[in-house]
Amino acid sequence: xxxxxxxxxxxxxxxxxxxxxxxxxxxxxxxxxxxxxxxxxxxxxxxxxxxxxxxxxxxxxxxxxxxxxxxxxxxxxxxxxxxxxxxxxxxxxxxxxxxxxxxxxxxxxxxxxx
Amino acid sequence: xxxxxxxxxxxxxxxxxxxxxxxxxxxxxxxxxxxxxxxxxxxxxxxxxxxxxxxxxxxxxxxxxxxxxxxxxxxxxxxxxxxxxxxxxxxxxxxxxxxxxxxxxxxxxxxxxx
Numbered sequence: 001x002x003x004x005x006x007x008x009x010x011x012x013x014x015x016x017x018x019x020x021x022x023x024x025x026x027x028x029x030x031x032x033x034x035x036x037x038x039x040x041x042x043x044x045x046x047x048x049x050x051x052x053x054x055x056x057x058x059x060x061x062x063x064x065x066x067x068x069x070x071x072x073x074x075x076x077x078x079x080x081x082x083x084x085x086x087x088x089x090x091x092x093x094x095x096x097x098x099x100x101x102x103x104x105x106x107x108x109x110x111x112x113x114x
Numbered sequence: 115x116x117x118x119x120x121x122x123x124x125x126x127x128x129x130x131x132x133x134x135x136x137x138x139x140x141x142x143x144x145x146x147x148x149x150x151x152x153x154x155x156x157x158x159x160x161x162x163x164x165x166x167x168x169x170x171x172x173x174x175x176x177x178x179x180x181x182x183x184x185x186x187x188x189x190x191x192x193x194x195x196x197x198x199x200x201x202x203x204x205x206x207x208x209x210x211x212x213x214x215x216x217x218x219x220x221x222x223x224x225x226x227x228x
Binding site for chain 2: 003004033035040041042043044045048056091093099100102103104105106107108
């Protein structure tokens with residue numbers, strides 16, 4: 001079956017611009033997670049959705065970052081006024097019911113802010 | 115605060131040799147424990163997980179890991195490494211109570227010599 005997909009695979013944007021990153025989870029998975037992975041680091045948790053609601057958004061670094069999952073499936077991570085420090089690979093994962101389940105990761109979106 | 119430490123940034127082994135990757139965690143209770151592998155250009159893939167019960171867990175690709183509560187460790191092992199095992203390996207912990215936390219270590223990059 002289809003795995004987690006993320007679009008775009010690469011995004012280059014100028015400092016100060018707005019970007020949206022999309023995640024399409026595995027069908028039927030109620031839990032969805034966003035992570036950010038910088039070079040040489042492990043994934044850093046950003047936000048976790050249970051259905052349509054954010055169960056935990058404590059990892060979002062500041063109010064420039066926002067994520068939605070309006071219908072409980074596709075999720076969009078939105079970054080306003082991008083900064084060079086936002087450059088990273090943004091990973092999305094989904095799991096069947098929650099954090100105790102195996103998370104299936106997408107290939108990531110590489111964001112470069114110039 | 116919860117944390118995960120992978121003390122070895124790089125490890126090099128010869129093909130056919132045994133492997134042990136170290137992982138230590140800090141958490142007030144027994145967390146859920148995971149090992150993931152990330153190959154170049156590939157998404158993170160779960161190798162194995164520990165929730166409870168038998169402290170020696172078997173995973174895919176011939177990997178196993180042992181949970182040692184007294185040492186707060188969850189080391190990954192493989193008796194005979196194959197060249198295709200060259201990748202980056204991440205240990206992760208998920209909290210089992212309170213606010214959701216899913217924390218990755220910084221990773222260990224494995225190089226396999228022919």
